[in-house]
Amino acid sequence: MYREQRPPPRLRGLVRCLWQAQEPTARLIIPDGCLDLIVTDDRVFIAGPDTRSWQSALPPNTMITGLRFQPGQATRALGVPADALRDRRVDLAELWGTHGAALTRRLQDDPDALSAIIAHRPIARPDPELREVLARIDAGATPVSSVIAEIALSERQLRRRFTAAVGYGPATYRRISRLHRAIDRARHATTTSLAEIAAEAGYADQAHLNRDCRELTGRTPATLLRRD
Known part of the structure; x- marks a missing residue:
């Protein structure tokens, strides 16, 4: 199961889509020039821009919720250069410290809060x-x-x-x-x-x-x- 939905109007131009997935087996993830903010049962992390494909290592049937930024736009909300995240998976708590740890707890309780959390971030001009x-x-x-x-x-x-x-x-x-x-x-x-x-x-x-x-x-x- 994989489905996407459009972001709310205030995030369009910054966010490509919101998505949910539940895969019975490992899936090939192909580079797309995007960064994703991803929520699972035990982790909230940023998937940086990939230069090579990789196989998702999550247990089968794990429910995953994500927010995919438009190419070139994630750094406006994340506050770090995208090349510092290239080919990396970085926990939100590592990226934003204490605030990131608090948001991690919130997102694990309510993954649907992804768009609201990004909408309330200070967003740099395009x-x-x-x-x-x-x-x-x-x-x-x-x-x-x-x-x-x-x-x-x-x-x-x-x-x-x-x-x-x-x-x-x-x-x-x-x-x-x-x-x-x-x-x-x-x-x-x-x-x-x-x-x-x-x-x-x-x-x-x-x-x-x-x-x-x-x-x-x-x-x-x-x-x-x-x-x-």
């Missing part, structure tokens, strides 16, 4: 240049250097801000975004051709999709995308 770069990459813009060149900041400044907000640089985020375009196209396409899916997602060819898929997920596209 970064318009960062949002522009993220939107262009998600739309398939290439190469990254050309996207950055059109923004009114130095490349060094923008890369530093991007890495602090997203958790890794624009090139890594582009690979992750492109893989998710391929997954989405495979889910909705009528074609069974991996070459066509690769082209539509923005890969140079099927071999390019094969390499990225293996490096990011440890699986072949035929396995991950359920194609023969």
Whole structure:
């Protein structure tokens, strides 16, 4: 069981969704450029931005409640740079100290309080240049250097801000975004051709999709995308 719901209006632009899951077996978690605040029976933690897929190690049928931030937006509410959380799972009590420990107890009693807790945090203003770069990459813009060149900041400044907000640089985020375009196209396409899916997602060819898929997920596209 996995289901998502939209965040309340005051959190849109900051939060992608609220979600609940209860999996009978371990599930492959694929990098998506997001950070999640996650509540289980015995832990409340931040799942940082991943650079590789991983298998959920929670006991089967554990009920999990989560809040997923939009790419590049979590640091506005969490108060720490996303790259400090890259490939990590950090307890809320470690992140926010005594206040985090109190919120952990509250969330374990009432996981549905996730959105209210984030809504009452001091939220930093959005970064318009960062949002522009993220939107262009998600739309398939290439190469990254050309996207950055059109923004009114130095490349060094923008890369530093991007890495602090997203958790890794624009090139890594582009690979992750492109893989998710391929997954989405495979889910909705009528074609069974991996070459066509690769082209539509923005890969140079099927071999390019094969390499990225293996490096990011440890699986072949035929396995991950359920194609023969």
